[in-house]
Amino acid sequence: xxxxxxxxxxxxxxxxxxxxxxxxxxxxxxxxxxxxxxxxxxxxxxxxxxxxxxxxxxxxxxxxxxxxxxxxxxxxxxxxxxxxxxxxxxxxxxxxxxxxxxxxxxxxxxxxxxxxxxxxxxxxxxxxxxxxxxxxxxxxxxxxxxxxxxxxxxxxxxxxxxxxxxxxxxxxxxxxxxxxxxxxxxxxxxxxxxxxxxxxxxxxxxxxxxxxxxxxxxxxxxxxxxxxxxxxxxxxxxxxxxxxxxxxxxxxxxxxxxxxxxxxxxxxxxxxxxxxxxxxxxxxxxxxxxxxxxxxxxxxxxxxxxxxxxxxxxxxxxxxxxxxxxxxxxxx
Amino acid sequence: xxxxxxxxxxxxxxxxxxxxxxxxxxxxxxxxxxxxxxxxxxxxxxxxxxxxxxxxxxxxxxxxxxxxxxxxxxxxxxxxxxxxxxxxxxxxxxxxxxxxxxxxxxxxxxxxxxxxxxxxxxxxxxxxxxxxxxxxxxxxxxxxxxxxxxxxxxxxxxxxxxxxxxxxxxxxxxxxxxxxxxxxxxxxxxxxxxxxxxxxxxxxxxxxxxxxxxxxxxxxxxxxxxxxxxxxxxxxxxxxxxxxxxxxxxxxxxxxxxxxxxxxxxxxxxxxxxxxxxxxxxxxxxxxxxxxxxxxxxxxxxxxxxxxxxxxxxxxxxxxxxxxxxxx
Amino acid sequence: xxxxxxxxxxxxxxxxxxxxxxxxxxxxxxxxxxxxxxxxxxxxxxxxxxxxxxxxxxxxxxxxxxxxxxxxxxxxxxxxxxxxxxxxxxxxxxxxxxxxxxxxxxxxxxxxxxxxxxxxxxxxxxxxxxxxxxxxxxxxxxxxxxxxxxxxxxxxxxxxxxxxxxxxxxxxxxxxxxxxxxxxxxxxxxxxxxxxxxxxxxxxxxxxxxxxxxxxxxxxxxxxxxxxxxxxxxxxxxxxxxxxxxxxxxxxxxxxxxxxxxxxxxxxxxxxxxxxxxxxxxxxxxxxxxxxxxxxxxxxxxxxxxxxxxxxxxxxxxxxxxxxxxxxxx
Numbered sequence: 001x002x003x004x005x006x007x008x009x010x011x012x013x014x015x016x017x018x019x020x021x022x023x024x025x026x027x028x029x030x031x032x033x034x035x036x037x038x039x040x041x042x043x044x045x046x047x048x049x050x051x052x053x054x055x056x057x058x059x060x061x062x063x064x065x066x067x068x069x070x071x072x073x074x075x076x077x078x079x080x081x082x083x084x085x086x087x088x089x090x091x092x093x094x095x096x097x098x099x100x101x102x103x104x105x106x107x108x109x110x111x112x113x114x115x116x117x118x119x120x121x122x123x124x125x126x127x128x129x130x131x132x133x134x135x136x137x138x139x140x141x142x143x144x145x146x147x148x149x150x151x152x153x154x155x156x157x158x159x160x161x162x163x164x165x166x167x168x169x170x171x172x173x174x175x176x177x178x179x180x181x182x183x184x185x186x187x188x189x190x191x192x193x194x195x196x197x198x199x200x201x202x203x204x205x206x207x208x209x210x211x212x213x214x215x216x217x218x219x220x221x222x223x224x225x226x227x228x229x230x231x232x233x234x235x236x237x238x239x240x241x242x243x244x245x246x247x248x249x250x251x252x253x254x255x256x257x258x259x260x261x262x263x264x265x266x267x268x269x270x271x272x273x274x275x276x277x278x279x280x281x282x283x284x285x286x287x288x289x290x291x292x293x294x295x296x297x298x299x300x301x302x303x304x305x306x307x308x309x310x311x312x313x314x315x316x317x318x319x320x321x322x323x324x325x326x327x328x329x330x331x332x
Numbered sequence: 333x334x335x336x337x338x339x340x341x342x343x344x345x346x347x348x349x350x351x352x353x354x355x356x357x358x359x360x361x362x363x364x365x366x367x368x369x370x371x372x373x374x375x376x377x378x379x380x381x382x383x384x385x386x387x388x389x390x391x392x393x394x395x396x397x398x399x400x401x402x403x404x405x406x407x408x409x410x411x412x413x414x415x416x417x418x419x420x421x422x423x424x425x426x427x428x429x430x431x432x433x434x435x436x437x438x439x440x441x442x443x444x445x446x447x448x449x450x451x452x453x454x455x456x457x458x459x460x461x462x463x464x465x466x467x468x469x470x471x472x473x474x475x476x477x478x479x480x481x482x483x484x485x486x487x488x489x490x491x492x493x494x495x496x497x498x499x500x501x502x503x504x505x506x507x508x509x510x511x512x513x514x515x516x517x518x519x520x521x522x523x524x525x526x527x528x529x530x531x532x533x534x535x536x537x538x539x540x541x542x543x544x545x546x547x548x549x550x551x552x553x554x555x556x557x558x559x560x561x562x563x564x565x566x567x568x569x570x571x572x573x574x575x576x577x578x579x580x581x582x583x584x585x586x587x588x589x590x591x592x593x594x595x596x597x598x599x600x601x602x603x604x605x606x607x608x609x610x611x612x613x614x615x616x617x618x619x620x621x622x623x624x625x626x627x628x629x630x631x632x633x634x635x636x637x638x639x640x641x642x643x644x645x646x647x648x649x650x651x652x653x654x655x656x657x658x659x660x
Numbered sequence: 661x662x663x664x665x666x667x668x669x670x671x672x673x674x675x676x677x678x679x680x681x682x683x684x685x686x687x688x689x690x691x692x693x694x695x696x697x698x699x700x701x702x703x704x705x706x707x708x709x710x711x712x713x714x715x716x717x718x719x720x721x722x723x724x725x726x727x728x729x730x731x732x733x734x735x736x737x738x739x740x741x742x743x744x745x746x747x748x749x750x751x752x753x754x755x756x757x758x759x760x761x762x763x764x765x766x767x768x769x770x771x772x773x774x775x776x777x778x779x780x781x782x783x784x785x786x787x788x789x790x791x792x793x794x795x796x797x798x799x800x801x802x803x804x805x806x807x808x809x810x811x812x813x814x815x816x817x818x819x820x821x822x823x824x825x826x827x828x829x830x831x832x833x834x835x836x837x838x839x840x841x842x843x844x845x846x847x848x849x850x851x852x853x854x855x856x857x858x859x860x861x862x863x864x865x866x867x868x869x870x871x872x873x874x875x876x877x878x879x880x881x882x883x884x885x886x887x888x889x890x891x892x893x894x895x896x897x898x899x900x901x902x903x904x905x906x907x908x909x910x911x912x913x914x915x916x917x918x919x920x921x922x923x924x925x926x927x928x929x930x931x932x933x934x935x936x937x938x939x940x941x942x943x944x945x946x947x948x949x950x951x952x953x954x955x956x957x958x959x960x961x962x963x964x965x966x967x968x969x970x971x972x973x974x975x976x977x978x979x980x981x982x983x984x985x986x987x988x989x990x
Binding site: 060062090091092093094095098099101103105106107108109110111112120121124125154156167170 | 556557558560561562563564565566567568571575576579580653654655656
């Protein structure tokens with residue numbers, strides 16, 4: 001599963017995103033480094049507010065003020081997106097990197113027919129006749145399991161599940177190399193959720209795109225992605241291939257997350273949670289950001305405890321492809 | 333569709349209210365309007381039209397019929413479009429006077445108001461899209477300031493500067509007084525020239541309201557998810573501004589257009605007065621000053637009808653432009 | 661269960677809000693309701709308030725500010741352009757325009773204020789009643805409102821004043837107030853409707869509070885800023901309308917008022933003779949007052965809709981120039 005040999009498709013190198021407010025800066029994404037290989041599905045999991053959506057916005061460079069990328073590089077096929085001009089970005093967007101938004105409810109223009117919205121997108125990136133564009137739109141709808149006649153429908157005439165499929169179809173339309181999906185199925189019921197994910201698998205096999213799948217539902221990722229990265233308070237705390245993570249998760253937060261969710265299939269296991277709530281990023285805890293809630297931060301081992309409250313842990317590789325940022329894991 | 337039908341019913345009802353109001357108003361006022369008016373007519377006028385006393389008593393009250401009888405004969409008259417004879421233009425019919433003057437007003441309002449709407453909403457849209465840009469910081473306050481000045485004041489200033497001092501536009505009336513109205517080139521050309529300044533004034537005076545309205549709605553629309561999606565898709569900036577944000581943002585102001593129309597009709601009266609432009613508004617003012625009640629009543633009804641028609645057209649437009657209304 | 665080692669109690673959810681509420685307030689005005697404080701701190705509405713208070717001051721101080729008797733004629737002084745003797749010049753009959761404008765302030769402001777009070781009281785009462793009672797009361801009031809909105813006000817007012825034998829201030833105030841209420845009634849009704857379904861109202865009803873108490877003590881206080889906005893709006897509309905009617909010759913032509921001065925200017929074809937002063941000064945006075953009210957209104961709007969407040973100045977980060985450069989703030 002190692003993508004070391006070939007150049008990664010997307011590489012985030014020490015990326016930080018700040019929200020610049022009138023009197024202070026709040027760091028929502030803190031020195032995050034990730035990479036995604038071609039055709040790979042990387043899952044990014046974490047609680048609400050940990051910075052995952054901000055990261056998604058950063059990758060597509062659609063962050064609005066007061067959010068801004070304050071450091072690092074976002075390399076797509078070797079080119080730094082952060083340093084690109086508006087026109088260059090416009091050409092990269094959608095054709096090479098597309099985004100499936102969080103709630104499909106409001107993502108489609110209510111006064112335009114669905115087909116016309118596809119046409120707009122095609123025309124923005126290619127010289128193409130309207131009739132051809134509409135035909136391709138119909139093809140795409142069929143691809144995601146919607147009757148092609150719906151090209152003439154308005155968004156409010158479609159159900160929630162159908163709208164989400166339309167949004168996915170739009171994301172696939174220009175056959176990008178990378179699709180960023182931000183909670184694509186959260187607003188749907190579990191049955192539809194599973195259908196859509198299965199369709200995505202199939203499509204991925206056919207078209208060969210890579211996916212950055214962002215969600216708070218870890219159990220989905222375990223079934224669906226190749227590798228998983230766990231995010232907490234703006235930092236990556238663990239990253240590993242999904243089967244490895246499932247069986248041998250090391251970071252206390254990851255373990256807490258895993259036991260918070262019932263898996264989609266398999267035996268019934270008792271649920272536990274993680275006490276406390278995510279920190280205020282304007283005033284994050286000193287040292288390890290998870291330490292106030294960590295079951296391994298007990299004060300029994302005083303030197304470990306001192307480390308935990310004063311020094312930020314760094315991502316270190318503890319196994320092939322398995323990285324963790326944790327003082328306790330690294331051992332005495 | 334059912335909604336349109338309900339609107340229709342409402343308009344018919346509103347029309348009925350306007351007619352009834354016309355009937356009741358003179359009777360509610362202290363004094364005897366009919367008597368006062370008749371006192372102003374010369375005996376020769378009365379002699380030449382024997383039925384006139386009775387007609388006016390019927391219209392304005394003070395006659396020997398009961399209220400209900402008077403009301404029904406009044407309705408009958410209105411139904412036949414018989415508004416009586418205009419006392420200030422004796423012996424011309426009120427309908428004739430209206431027929432002569434209304435087209436000028438419709439021309440003025442039609443062109444100018446639509447222009448004000450288009451220009452105003454475009455400025456509002458661009459100003460909201462580029463907050464803090466030139467349009468937002470300079471043009472918007474200017475338009476607002478212009479709109480704060482009462483319409484008649486702006487007209488006076490315009491007449492003074494552009495008419496008198498700079499001589500760019502004719503000062504008064506709708507056309508050169510030596511010419512006769514008709515579909516000949518000289519007349520049309522003169523009419524067009526004379527209409528320019530009033531149209532410019534109306535546009536400047538009214539555009540400001542649209543600017544503010546559209547800007548506010550646009551600022552809210554820009555936050556919508558579909559605008560963010562359109563940008564993420566790599567669509568050109570201008571297209572997102574117009575087809576995605578603008579197209580949605582324009583729906584509330586469009587509905588406001590209809591409501592504003594009633595106000596526009598009012599403003600029209602002032603502007604015609606300043607320019608001595610012989611439209612329905614100017615005629616109304618002259619009639620009111622001269623206590624020509626048949627004419628004022630007829631004009632009030634006509635104005636009400638115009639506003640109702642404009643409202644109805646807006647409702648139709650709403651159905652066309654907003655697909656969500658069609659299925660409701 | 662408190663985790664051991666939790667030196668900082670984890671506070672509430674991460675505030676990744678990007679909506680900025682003004683945090684830096686130079687002057688703390690304790691005790692005043694939030695909306696009033698916001699209004700006073702907003703430069704637009706501050707200026708508006710200053711202008712309007714200035715005008716009121718002129719009206720009150722009129723006897724001391726006027727230099728001449730506003731009704732005095734003097735054919736010797738006729739048609740003079742502004743000078744030290746006559747700050748605003750004189751009319752065709754030799755009356756001093758400065759004095760007319762100064763005295764006229766009283767009348768104009770009074771008409772506007774009184775009509776606005778009447779209209780706002782009507783609008784608030786009917787609007788809230790309609791929203792709170794629902795059913796046929798609502799339908800009836802709605803119908804009335806819509807009808808009034810459809811019948812054009814200025815022509816209606818023109819026709820009504822033409823029937824009046826005497827057009828004194830009281831009649832003017834009455835007819836203005838009775839025609840201008842409809843617009844705001846609809847808006848206030850909409851706001852009352854959203855409030856009606858809020859929990860605190862339901863709680864009051866369940867607790868058995870009588871309707872009138874709920875309306876006056878629970879509903880109204882939450883609508884104050886909107887009612888204030890309604891009042892300001894109708895104020896400037898009635899100012900304009902009253903002046904307009906006078907301008908057309910349909911007001912109380914014997915009173916001192918801005919509109920009346922303008923009427924005489926127009927009737928004497930001042931403009932066509934190149935005399936700009938009889939209409940410029942009263943016009944500017946009117947426009948200035950309206951502008952002041954419009955500014956206050958803009959300030960009140962921003963109070964009720966935080967998104968309209970001026971976006972805070974952004975720090976110019978190193979990459980910000982490359983962003984979607986709309987300068988749009990969230």
